[in-house]
Amino acid sequence: MILVTGATGGLGRQTIDFLLTTTPAAEIVALVRDLSKATDLVRRGVDVRQADYFDYPALVQAFRGIDKVLLVSAVAFTDRLRQHQNVIDAAKEAGVKHLFYTSIQRSTHFVMPEVTESDLATEAYLKASGLIYTILKNGYYFEGLGYLIGSEVPDTELLFPAGEGKIAFVKRTELAAATAALLTSAGHDNQEYTLSGSEAYSFHDIARELSALAGRPIVYKSSELAPYIAQKVAAGFPEVVANFFAQWGAAAKHGMLAGTHDTVERMLGHKPTSLREYLKTTYFPGA
Numbered sequence: 001m002i003l004v005t006g007a008t009g010g011l012g013r014q015t016i017d018f019l020l021t022t023t024p025a026a027e028i029v030a031l032v033r034d035l036s037k038a039t040d041l042v043r044r045g046v047d048v049r050q051a052d053y054f055d056y057p058a059l060v061q062a063f064r065g066i067d068k069v070l071l072v073s074a075v076a077f078t079d080r081l082r083q084h085q086n087v088i089d090a091a092k093e094a095g096v097k098h099l100f101y102t103s104i105q106r107s108t109h110f111v112m113p114e115v116t117e118s119d120l121a122t123e124a125y126l127k128a129s130g131l132i133y134t135i136l137k138n139g140y141y142f143e144g145l146g147y148l149i150g151s152e153v154p155d156t157e158l159l160f161p162a163g164e165g166k167i168a169f170v171k172r173t174e175l176a177a178a179t180a181a182l183l184t185s186a187g188h189d190n191q192e193y194t195l196s197g198s199e200a201y202s203f204h205d206i207a208r209e210l211s212a213l214a215g216r217p218i219v220y221k222s223s224e225l226a227p228y229i230a231q232k233v234a235a236g237f238p239e240v241v242a243n244f245f246a247q248w249g250a251a252a253k254h255g256m257l258a259g260t261h262d263t264v265e266r267m268l269g270h271k272p273t274s275l276r277e278y279l280k281t282t283y284f285p286g287a
């Protein structure tokens, strides 16, 4: 039995969708905190169980009879480590054998507050737990690009504080497909994989592709953090959120998200989505 947490979120739900293409629904368990968001999973025959990462007894109950757990990491700006420790401890108490954890890609030692600190602590805790572990260091989602640079094509200038840094973006659905393939194949005991795209792109590359698609010059301008944060605040984002976006720029500038690895490509059996394909379908639908 495979249990996927965060099953009403993006990655968890999509991973279950892929699992259902190869695995009987009776062997899949979805962990959710709000049953009303999971009625379609119930309809598809998935065993839906309820627990919050903060509710230890409910987690132990939910993990009974499970062999493998995919722990979809908790959201930033919450006590991620406490939640992850609860899940790991409860899995152990309930007799789970193998736990997969979705970390963020770390191709350098850059430490990003709210994200890598709790990932590092979770990974150490998991390794010390005695459970079989598989750590999935997920690349930055293509779907997150719009938060960083806006969801409209910029007129002439793309402002972002990433310097010459690159990101090996990966589509969340492709991450989910690769994750489902890893969950259902052997040989991943006590392994760590970086699930990045196969190519890394700079923000010059993004501006160049947008120029080509829009048919007008769009230039990337690397900024300091403050002007970028001010621009995002002026666009209506709370300062804490604007600052979080800027931190991804700093992470990119330091190469944290730039490493390219072939695990996603191998698991998919084809090249993952390219920058041009992603920008075309997202910013120029129907073109």
Ligand SMILES: NC(=O)c1ccc[n+]([C@@H]2O[C@H](COP(=O)([O-])OP(=O)(O)OC[C@H]3O[C@@H](n4cnc5c(N)ncnc54)[C@H](OP(=O)(O)O)[C@@H]3O)[C@@H](O)[C@H]2O)c1
Binding pocket: 005, 006, 007, 008, 009, 010, 011, 012, 032, 033, 034, 037, 051, 052, 053, 054, 072, 073, 074, 075, 076, 083, 102, 104, 138, 139, 140, 141, 144, 172
């Ligand atoms: N690599 C990247 O670019 C990237 C981008 C964003 C996030 N992430 C990380 O990857 C994770 C998965 O991404 P995603 O896109 O699937 O995020 P998402 O759509 O926000 O899904 C997060 C899931 O976690 C569940 N969850 C949150 N807190 C919980 C709690 N206390 N107890 C039980 N369940 C809880 C949510 O439940 P509800 O459905 O009830 O809200 C949701 O199902 C995120 O949580 C975050 O850690 C990575």
